[in-house]
Amino acid sequence: MTSIYGPVTDWEHDFDHADPEYNANVHQIWDDLLNKKQCPVAHTERYGGTWLPLTHEHVREIAYDTEHFTSRSVVVGTTKPSQFDPQPPPSPIGNAPPISSDPPFHAEARRLLLPAFSPKKIDPWASEIRRICHQLIDDMGDVQFVDAAQQYSQDIPVQVIARMLGFPVQDADKFRHFVHLVLESVNEDRETRLAKFMVFDEYLTHQINDHIANPRDDLTTYLLNAEIMGNKLSPEHVGGTIILLLVAGIDTTWSGIGSSLWHLATNAVDRRRLAENPDMIPTAVEEFLRAYAPVTMARLVRDDYDFHGYAMKEEDWVLLPFPAANRDPNVFHDPDTVVIDREENRHAAFGLGIHRCLGSNLARLEMNVAIEVFLERFPDFELDQSEEVTWSVGQVRGPRRLPVRITARS
Amino acid sequence: MRVHVDAQKCQGHSRCYALAPELFDIDDYGNAHELNDGVVPEGLEARARLAQANCPEFAIIIQE
Numbered sequence: 001m002t003s004i005y006g007p008v009t010d011w012e013h014d015f016d017h018a019d020p021e022y023n024a025n026v027h028q029i030w031d032d033l034l035n036k037k038q039c040p041v042a043h044t045e046r047y048g049g050t051w052l053p054l055t056h057e058h059v060r061e062i063a064y065d066t067e068h069f070t071s072r073s074v075v076v077g078t079t080k081p082s083q084f085d086p087q088p089p090p091s092p093i094g095n096a097p098p099i100s101s102d103p104p105f106h107a108e109a110r111r112l113l114l115p116a117f118s119p120k121k122i123d124p125w126a127s128e129i130r131r132i133c134h135q136l137i138d139d140m141g142d143v144q145f146v147d148a149a150q151q152y153s154q155d156i157p158v159q160v161i162a163r164m165l166g167f168p169v170q171d172a173d174k175f176r177h178f179v180h181l182v183l184e185s186v187n188e189d190r191e192t193r194l195a196k197f198m199v200f201d202e203y204l205t206h207q208i209n210d211h212i213a214n215p216r217d218d219l220t221t222y223l224l225n226a227e228i229m230g231n232k233l234s235p236e237h238v239g240g241t242i243i244l245l246l247v248a249g250i251d252t253t254w255s256g257i258g259s260s261l262w263h264l265a266t267n268a269v270d271r272r273r274l275a276e277n278p279d280m281i282p283t284a285v286e287e288f289l290r291a292y293a294p295v296t297m298a299r300l301v302r303d304d305y306d307f308h309g310y311a312m313k314e315e316d317w318v319l320l321p322f323p324a325a326n327r328d329p330n331v332f333h334d335p336d337t338v339v340i341d342r343e344e345n346r347h348a349a350f351g352l353g354i355h356r357c358l359g360s361n362l363a364r365l366e367m368n369v370a371i372e373v374f375l376e377r378f379p380d381f382e383l384d385q386s387e388e389v390t391w392s393v394g395q396v397r398g399p400r401r402l403p404v405r406i407t408a409r410s
Numbered sequence: 411m412r413v414h415v416d417a418q419k420c421q422g423h424s425r426c427y428a429l430a431p432e433l434f435d436i437d438d439y440g441n442a443h444e445l446n447d448g449v450v451p452e453g454l455e456a457r458a459r460l461a462q463a464n465c466p467e468f469a470i471i472i473q474e
């Protein structure tokens with residue numbers, strides 16, 4: 001698959017984050033832009049005009065500046081929101097609160113979800129996540145070659161969120177296909193995507209109605225009982241929120257786990273250190289989040305705006321590459337080296353400012369447990385050189401095929 | 411030594427609470443705050459600095 005605009009030849013003036021080359025060679029591309037081309041903010045006419053700032057300072061400034069940059073749409077697409085939806089929900093709300101919301105509404109929508117994802121609510125899930133991880137490894141059987149992206153990393157976030165929502169666990173596959181539709185098939189035409197969307201919407205409505213009829217102790221029932229500005233949420237709003245949790249939580253965490261395992265499969269020293277010292281895993285996970293941050297967000301320019309000499313136009317897209325900010329030498333010492341016991345690490349993998357990832361406590365827990373269990377069961381493994389590693393395309397970056405050879409098990 | 415969380419800047423990344431739970435707590439809405447009026451017990455100074463160096467929002471202030 002290539003981008004509908006064709007392959008990129010000039011990353012400075014015509015970049016495309018959905019060109020498969022981008023995620024596959026992203027560190028080289030940023031390095032060339034910053035150091036060879038002296039280009040801290042790249043631009044392209046693709047997608048109707050898109051900017052790519054690369055320094056921590058610029059990314060931070062844009063993330064904090066909700067006045068000039070709106071979150072109305074955070075995934076870059078070929079059509080601007082004003083084109084496909086003549087009367088979209090106004091900017092403070094957007095169609096997937098809180099991620100698509102701006103102040104002051106944003107805080108209300110976020111407040112509703114925060115308690116469900118606080119450390120004290122999330123920590124008790126550790127044993128269930130550990131059980132899921134062990135089960136996935138048991139299911140692999142006694143084979144020597146496994147795909148650590150497809151057979152392991154991919155399944156963990158879907159199984160966890162299905163349990164949290166109180167949905168049938170065997171439906172986890174449905175979630176994955178749906179998220180793929182939203183995030184990766186930006187090139188498919190609108191009608192096809194809408195039709196597939198409707199099928200999932202029906203499924204969701206069915207699950208929500210079932211929860212209305214039979215309330216239980218889970219996240220769906222919590223959402224049905226939650227209030228925003230004194231009113232209970234409508235079933236449609238609950239459905240929209242669940243969709244956001246699936247889209248925001250699945251491919252992202254899959255990518256975080258996958259990239260960490262990719263690093264370990266390609267670095268024997270780090271692999272051995274962590275296998276022998278599992279108590280180092282939490283610090284290492286922060287370093288994997290820094291060095292291989294999975295998520296790049298986007299904003300839309302609200303009105304024509306001069307950003308440090310760059311003439312941004314109303315409704316231009318601005319990518320927020322938190323992964324590039326995480327490799328800025330002004331904030332991180334020796335940023336291109338992965339140092340698994342790095343002590344000073346104020347990475348921005350979960351964003352900066354008011355939209356800080358709502359699921360960050362859950363994502364961190366899943367990554368920690370996933371790495372711990374994998375190393376416990378497979379204390380030694382390496383890339384399977386006869387197969388190819390493939391990377392995702394688009395704003396979420398992580399390995400989609402990660403063939404490894406297991407060389408020790410316990 | 412004293413620590414203080416700037417509530418205007420804190421966004422609830424929870425790094426301080428993970429790294430130094432003796433010095434910081436975080437509420438259900440992701441607002442962190444210092445414990446014990448921010449007084450850092452003897453021996454925990456390095457932990458306070460560690461928390462400060464890991465806060466993505468530069469929200470932790472240390473007074474020596």
Ligand code: HEM
Pocket residue numbers: 063071074098099100110161244245246248249250252253256293294295296297298322349350351352354355356357358359360362363364
């Ligand atoms: C390693 C995994 C993950 C990464 C790297 C990640 C990253 C991010 C980032 C960078 C943002 C900021 C968005 C912005 O600035 O526009 C964000 C927001 C969000 N994330 Fe995550 N995320 C992950 C996992 C999760 C999980 C597991 C969930 C929930 C189940 C989740 C739910 C959300 C929600 C609801 C928001 C919107 C918050 C708001 O707008 O106030 N994420 N995430």
Ligand code: SF4
Pocket residue numbers: 415419420421422423424425426427436440441442464465466467468469470
């Ligand atoms: S690390 Fe910083 S932003 Fe995060 S909770 Fe602590 S003070 Fe707040």
